[in-house]
Amino acid sequence: MASLVLALDLGGSRLRAAAVDADGKLHHREEVATTSLNGTKAITDRMIAMSRSVLDKCAGEDILGVGVSSAGPLDSEAGFIVSISTIPNFFDVPIVAILEDALNLQVTLENDAIAAAVGEWTHGAGRGVRSLVYVTVSTGLGGGLIIDGNVLHGRRGFAGHIGHMSIIADGRTCGCGNRGCWEAYASGTSFTTRARERVAQAPNSSVALKGDTLSAADVFAAARTGDELAQQLVDEQADLLGIGMVSLLHLFSPERIIMGGGLSHAFDQLHPGIKARIERGAMPAFRDVPVLRAACGDDAGLIGAAMTVFRRNS
Amino acid sequence: MASLVLALDLGGSRLRAAAVDADGKLHHREEVATTSLNGTKAITDRMIAMSRSVLDKCAGEDILGVGVSSAGPLDSEAGFIVSISTIPNFFDVPIVAILEDALNLQVTLENDAIAAAVGEWTHGAGRGVRSLVYVTVSTGLGGGLIIDGNVLHGRRGFAGHIGHMSIIADGRTCGCGNRGCWEAYASGTSFTTRARERVAQAPNSSVALKGDTLSAADVFAAARTGDELAQQLVDEQADLLGIGMVSLLHLFSPERIIMGGGLSHAFDQLHPGIKARIERGAMPAFRDVPVLRAACGDDAGLIGAAMTVFRRNS
Numbered sequence: 001m002a003s004l005v006l007a008l009d010l011g012g013s014r015l016r017a018a019a020v021d022a023d024g025k026l027h028h029r030e031e032v033a034t035t036s037l038n039g040t041k042a043i044t045d046r047m048i049a050m051s052r053s054v055l056d057k058c059a060g061e062d063i064l065g066v067g068v069s070s071a072g073p074l075d076s077e078a079g080f081i082v083s084i085s086t087i088p089n090f091f092d093v094p095i096v097a098i099l100e101d102a103l104n105l106q107v108t109l110e111n112d113a114i115a116a117a118v119g120e121w122t123h124g125a126g127r128g129v130r131s132l133v134y135v136t137v138s139t140g141l142g143g144g145l146i147i148d149g150n151v152l153h154g155r156r157g158f159a160g161h162i163g164h165m166s167i168i169a170d171g172r173t174c175g176c177g178n179r180g181c182w183e184a185y186a187s188g189t190s191f192t193t194r195a196r197e198r199v200a201q202a203p204n205s206s207v208a209l210k211g212d213t214l215s216a217a218d219v220f221a222a223a224r225t226g227d228e229l230a231q232q233l234v235d236e237q238a239d240l241l242g243i244g245m246v247s248l249l250h251l252f253s254p255e256r257i258i259m260g261g262g263l264s265h266a267f268d269q270l271h272p273g274i275k276a277r278i279e280r281g282a283m284p285a286f287r288d289v290p291v292l293r294a295a296c297g298d299d300a301g302l303i304g305a306a307m308t309v310f311r312r313n314s
Numbered sequence: 315m316a317s318l319v320l321a322l323d324l325g326g327s328r329l330r331a332a333a334v335d336a337d338g339k340l341h342h343r344e345e346v347a348t349t350s351l352n353g354t355k356a357i358t359d360r361m362i363a364m365s366r367s368v369l370d371k372c373a374g375e376d377i378l379g380v381g382v383s384s385a386g387p388l389d390s391e392a393g394f395i396v397s398i399s400t401i402p403n404f405f406d407v408p409i410v411a412i413l414e415d416a417l418n419l420q421v422t423l424e425n426d427a428i429a430a431a432v433g434e435w436t437h438g439a440g441r442g443v444r445s446l447v448y449v450t451v452s453t454g455l456g457g458g459l460i461i462d463g464n465v466l467h468g469r470r471g472f473a474g475h476i477g478h479m480s481i482i483a484d485g486r487t488c489g490c491g492n493r494g495c496w497e498a499y500a501s502g503t504s505f506t507t508r509a510r511e512r513v514a515q516a517p518n519s520s521v522a523l524k525g526d527t528l529s530a531a532d533v534f535a536a537a538r539t540g541d542e543l544a545q546q547l548v549d550e551q552a553d554l555l556g557i558g559m560v561s562l563l564h565l566f567s568p569e570r571i572i573m574g575g576g577l578s579h580a581f582d583q584l585h586p587g588i589k590a591r592i593e594r595g596a597m598p599a600f601r602d603v604p605v606l607r608a609a610c611g612d613d614a615g616l617i618g619a620a621m622t623v624f625r626r627n628s
Contacts, residue, residue, distance in 0.1 A: 073597075073599065082599075131468045131473075147466050147467075147468055147473060148464060148466065148468065150464050152462065153462050153567075154445050154461055154566050154567025154568060155445055155567045155568065155569050156567065156599065157567075158599060158600070159566050160565070162564070164561070164597065165479065165561040165564060166557055166560065166561050167480055168482055168483055169482055169557045176597050177597070178560065178595045178596070179595075243480055243483045244480075246492065247478070250475035250478040251473065251474070251475065251476060251565060252466070253467075253469045253470065253471075253472035253473040253474075253475075255469045282492070283387075283478065283491070283492075285387065285472060286472070289469070
């Protein structure tokens with residue numbers, strides 16, 4: 001009889017469930033588009049239904065508990081999700097209580113970036129180290145921190161909002177209401193917005209015809225084929241990522257920085273610019289810390305949520 | 315027979331030693347000006363002599379070990395001090411090995427800001443919490459972090475260089491070689507430099523005659539007596555401190571921020587401006603975190619260095 005954890009990953013666009021074993025292997029994985037579900041109850045009902053479906057397939061196995069990774073902000077201590085920006089009217093959902101009532105299993109809630117950091121630490125690019133900073137660059141810019149072998153949570157589980165570190169005080173307005181946040185400059189959304197603005201002023205660019213449909217992937221593809229403006233945009237983005245990473249090196253002194261999220265698909269194109277900024281901005285003792293691409297892909301959240309439960313039970 | 319720890323605190327200007335008990339009480343305290351000692355060997359010899367003097371007075375007591383707090387940068391894992399900017403020719407000193415050889419006791423080395431953070435946590439303004447950020451604002455700007463009940467060290471014990479988080483990327487040149495660091499804007503040195511520059515352009519200020527002898531204390535005193543420029547300088551300094559603290563709230567989610575160092579003597583004058591910036595810049599869930607003045611004074615390093623040893627032996 002193997003010990004398994006039921007893992008759920010509630011993202012802005014996808015809801016995933018699987019049984020995860022201690023080696024990080026996924027079993028009976030299910031996935032659905034979050035956007036296909038209408039309203040808070042439809043989402044929590046589907047989470048319960050998917051959980052039961054996975055649990056049914058695990059009959060006879062020992063289920064240690066349930067680990068939930070979710071977009072946020074969320075309060076992992078109190079067990080509720082404050083909101084998820086891409087899901088309308090999803091506010092203050094006591095997800096831990098809802099799932100515990102329905103499943104009669106102990107439920108642990110974790111911020112998705114922290115869960116992904118744990119996934120990378122136990123089964124990805126962070127294996128074998130005691131300290132790492134995980135940076136996810138997608139719509140927003142978030143992170144998860146593991147220092148000296150401990151996952152950082154802080155008050156209410158709110159640690160790791162690395163995207164809301166100011167890199168240019170009183171600069172660009174951020175979605176959080178403050179100005180000058182790293183996220184306002186270096187998130188995938190910021191990158192795409194900047195690219196569209198700049199391409200609109202450069203009718204000769206190979207991607208000019210894309211207009212407002214221009215995506216981050218388009219810019220990276222154009223840079224690969226030698227488009228000068230696209231390469232410049234990629235270089236600027238790498239530099240903006242590097243600026244924040246220099247601060248993270250000085251703050252946390254990790255052994256590795258691991259980059260995940262949508263923009264990590266173009267990691268090879270961003271890496272030289274990131275390293276150049278670190279070489280220039282970090283104090284000498286921090287310059288040799290490697291920046292690596294995340295290795296767990298879309299399953300980092302499921303694996304990390306499960307590992308959080310295994311770790312608490314070990 | 316009480317258990318005691320021999321604590322040493324090597325600062326840029328003062329060298330202190332004492333026996334510390336588990337309650338954080340200091341016994342047989344000794345202190346000397348570091349600047350009165352000429353050369354690396356004179357300093358380490360004096361550290362040994364002061365240690366022996368304190369130990370002699372503790373005859374019959376159980377000495378658990380030696381805790382050393384030191385200015386840095388230093389490598390607390392390897393046990394050596396890289397350099398101390400105010401002490402000429404003090405480079406790569408293997409202080410742990412030197413003291414262990416001389417005293418035949420186990421020696422633990424800790425960065426002075428981390429030691430002070432531990433002191434505040436166990437016996438000062440941070441008692442009873444699991445997560446705090448300690449910020450020390452003096453010549454430089456440093457910090458120590460305690461999150462979820464753990465002291466953060468990171469690779470080589472280098473975590474907590476909070477003064478070298480960029481707040482205005484590519485801004486003012488910092489002593490570390492990078493540009494835009496928080497320290498370059500908000501350290502005590504930066505405050506005094508800015509004050510001298512601004513006062514030089516304001517011949518009517520009540521502190522104009524001070525010229526290049528103008529100190530931080532002069533500016534705070536003038537602000538208290540209603541000097542407009544001095545008040546403006548204090549407000550700007552508080553805002554610059556607040557900018558960095560907003561980032562620290564988002565990064566670490568502490569229950570408290572504790573401010574020590576020379577500028578904390580004017581904490582009451584800085585606190586309103588710091589809180590105003592936090593109110594404006596922090597996300598709602600972080601705004602109620604209190605910012606407190608450090609409570610251990612000059613002994614935070616000695617107490618923290620000792621508590622590090624007690625904690626490792628408990």
